[in-house]
Amino acid sequence: MLASRSWLSRPLHERSTRLFLGVLIAALAVVSLLNLALPAGHPLHVSTYTVTLLGKYLCYALLAVAVDLVWGYLGILSLGHGAFFALGGYAMGMYLMRQIGDRGVYGDPVLPDFMVFLDWQSLPWYWHGFDMAWFALLTVLLAPGLLALVFGFLAFRSRVTGVYLSIITQALTFALMLAFFRNEMGFGGNNGLTDFKELLGFDLTADATRLWLFLATGMALALGYVLCRAIVASKLGRVCVATRDAEARTRFLGYRVERFQLFVFVVSAMLAGVAGALYVPQVGIINPGEFSPIFSIEIVLWVALGGRGTLYGAVIGALLVNYAKTVFTGVMPEAWLFALGGLFVLVTVLLPKGIAGLLAYRRPRRADPDPSTTPGEASA
Amino acid sequence: MNFLTSLADRDRVFDFLVPVDSPVDVRHGPILYLEDVTVSFDGFRAIDRLNLTIDDGELRCIIGPNGAGKTTMMDIITGKTRPDTGQVWFGSRHNLLTMNEPAIASLGIGRKFQKPTTFEALTVFENLELAMAADKRILPTLTARTTGEIRARIEEVMTTIGLVELRHRPAGILSHGQKQWLEIGMLLMQRPRLLLVDEPVAGMTEQEMERTAELLTGLAGQQSVVVVEHDMGFVRSIARTVTVLHQGSVLAEGSMNQVSMDPRVVEVYLGAEADEEVA
Amino acid sequence: MRMIRALVPGLLLWLLVGLVPSAQAQTPGQDPAGQALLEALDTRSYADKGEAIAALVASGDERTRRWLEALLAGKLQRQEDTGRFIVVLENRGRHWPVVDALSFEAAGEMSRRELDRIGINNALRGQLQSTLAVLDLRVDDVGARREAARELLGNIEAAMLPPLQALVADEADGEVKRLLAQAIAIHRLEQGDAAAVEGLAGSLNPEARAALSAAARSDDAALAEAASGALADIEQKLKLNRGVETLYFGLSLGSVLVLAAIGLAITFGVMGVINMAHGELMMLGAYTTWGMQQLLPGQPGLALILAIPAGFLVAALAGIAIERSVIQFLKGRPLETLLATFGVSLILQQLVRTLISPLNRTVVSPEWMSGSLMINEGLSLTLNRLFVLGFALLVFAGLMLVMRRTRLGLEVRAVTQNRAMARSMGIRATRVDILTFALGSGVAGLAGVALSQLTNVGPNLGQNYIIDSFMVVVFGGVGNLWGTLVAGLSLGVINQVLEPWAGAVLAKILVLVFIILFIQKRPRGLFPQKGRAAEG
Incomplete structure (x- = not known):
């Protein structure tokens, strides 16, 4: 056995993953090039505005991958993944708020503007540490991860599954939304966190920073994709699929199903948190709206449209729906909700396997763990 | 990366290949022991003061009309249903009532469901791979590899159940009989001490039934097998000892001949058949 | 003389x-x-x-x-x-x-x-004041007399006493009599008459309470003691009042939840269908009420009564349309149904925004529903909430009857328990599905009609209730109408009990968290379905 052939590198030998990574990296390179090399007036020039917009889409794509991991492979329809996304976003937002320092409207060196406005005297305890980037980044992973751990532990232990789980995940994000709307929570209430100035010392309004953020998001998507791919291609991934299709049977085989569910759920929540953290500096604001149940359901639609249980389908779906949203809301905002609503109906009724299902229609089934095709086997 | 690699290199995945001493204490004879077990749903007693003892290595058939409590009994042994009263012991050491399904499964009790339950999206190969006795914790599962030995074992079982050609087909496309076989194969992969087999030959052809009978009788001796079956011909062909369940408790026990002579059994069966005709 | x-x-x-x-x-x-x-x-x-x-x-x-x-x-x-x-x-x-x-x-x-x-002069001024007060007490209208008597509480001058006392003797209406006696007692108490305390015992009137607490601080020890005793008594009564009030608001909120959830309980419990557009069906019911009032201007009461069958019909028809166009294709795929009906809810919302207006519409309350029912001086129950509470119970009773006593109910229960068996016995499961869904949707329409009397009617009306109603269904136990009733009412009361202590938003959050935790303990709700069928 070769040491390098670890479970994590396994997807790198899959054709579909290589294709995905190739397209992604090429797209990143082309966008950067068109942004940097061409003058602003050139017809092919990609403006920084567009770069940021694309960066936002990529955040959504990562979020969709996270949802697909639990929905497509574990059969858990989470209607609360927006909560994990928002928690990651808030962690990043708190760091960015602390970076503002005394450049805020009220010029207080420590307190963010909204706290000065509310006449708070000192920083709440949970805001400490967010002036350090490493701490904030750790929180980006830990806050959603912990929430998923506690929530998932309770839910999976008592075997809450199916629609029940969907409904209580929805209640979870709804409760969090209400909580974050409260000024007393110390997260800026209704307005959320905004007016960010710089990230790791780089000016957030600068074109270069924006491009770097876009590239970082692209890399995060690539890494997240490979991680998820590695999980689903492992035996653990097959246990997930087994759980999805016949939970009781999996238990009788001796797998502690609830632990597998919890593990994957927490990984997925952390990925959603990372997506949120990358989202916030690009759009420049985080507010309780991200906790709204509608947003969480929308994420599920992206995955459904792209085709669940494929991961790349989630990416395609997220990009398509959000591009359509940008176009629609610009041209005829009235029609957007009709289009979105219609999409929900059409995809579920007519296209249950999504776009990926259409793509795979003529292709043979994916490679099985066969000695001749799977690298792990070949070395054995 | 190195950390993860090191995880992969640790050989605990292969633990199952090392013959481990069974933790199940069968020195006193019985491998499964049910005493005074009662369970009711909404006032209806599905199991009523049931007593049952299965010896190590025994092949036992359990018959009984519909609603006699056969499936519920399986549910109790595998930890799916908790009885209201009574005791269930595996060997003389393990109180099954204190354990959940995965723990009971890891002890070495395998179960085939009445309705064949396979993982339809996974291939035959993958179904068997998942069923195999292995370290079933999260990280070992994540880093597990399909080694040559594993492959050989799976091949062996696939040959036994006659699904070699279909190894890369998803289980969902198999015929009913093939699914039954696959599920039996999954049981074999588990290498359990006790197999609970619920209606193994439903939907099988005559030939398939013969092979199943062969297989099950072949297993007995090394492993204990409890078969719940409706098909009397099949029961007759494999049974040494037969237990008749009726209304949640044991009506009769003995050899097939003894049992079929028992007037109470005859009455129950004739009565049940008459009922079915009316329905 | x-x-x-x-x-x-x-x-x-x-x-x-x-x-x-x-x-x-x-x-x-x-x-x-x-x-x-x-x-x-x-x-x-x-x-x-x-x-x-x-x-x-x-x-x-x-x-x-x-x-x-x-x-x-x-x-x-x-x-x-x-x-x-x-x-x-x-x-x-x-x-x-x-x-x-x-x-x-x-x-x-x-x-x-x-x-x-x-x-x-001063003497005349006194005479004038009392004369004026007494003047209003002489009118024939009992309501006006009571109002006048209430005005007198704490506003009596010495000169007014004699004519008032004469009036008390002649007064026919008990309430006016009581009020006048209290007004006189308050005056006496202010004059330091300890015997007057008795007349005020148990009164919930704020003036009486003010007079008593002033007396309780007086230097006259006997008076102070008598007054504080009476005050403590009143506090006790007030506490009870507040309790009753909280219970009333809780039940009122609960009745809204029950109305919103009960239709959902039918479609969810019976068909296993997650209808995310349920809230929008309620919205349609509310808009039907509004439409009725536009059709019958000046007759809000008649319009409201007509809106009850109309709202039911509109929502039921919309429900049938949803069932035929979407849900029938998604049998046995509850999660997909959830997504598709969510899409329907978005479309319905936007439809209302485009066709009617994105702004809230006002639905007028008929006269017989406004105002309040006065239980005692410290406690009055608003009539519209009382009506909605009664309406919710009626709807519940009606549904119970339909499920227990009609052929449809029997078929619905049969299909719920064993679809295949029911079919083989000649029950047309498809027809039962349609009717069940129509029934559940129609009830949502009824809920909308009731809601139009309590809140603003707008495109977002349904959204505000959908999560709560799911919580009620899950909390009560799926497929159990009694469970829905108990869950709805108790969640309403819990919410109202928490509210003064935690604030409205936090109370809501606490209730949500409570349910999330509750589901962990009892995944099948308060009243789970038992037996082998539910074990699956």
């Missing part, structure tokens, strides 16, 4: 006036009776003035109140030259705007020099 003496000439005058057609008297010449009444006031003797006032009251002239008020304020005056009586509107500056005292029509401005004020 004095009263009677004062009344006799008044009575005579009244007889006189009765002979003259008094209507529409414009000038002193045309209204001699009025003029005569006022003339009597213009005398030097205060005693005579007092009698004149009594005569005025006895005359029953409808202008009496305004005259006396003007007299009390020193605004009833007489033009020196003409002898005409006027009422000063504004006595500032040199020239005052005035109205004629008989016709109360504007009479231009007059210089203060040409006017003579009809003066009063």
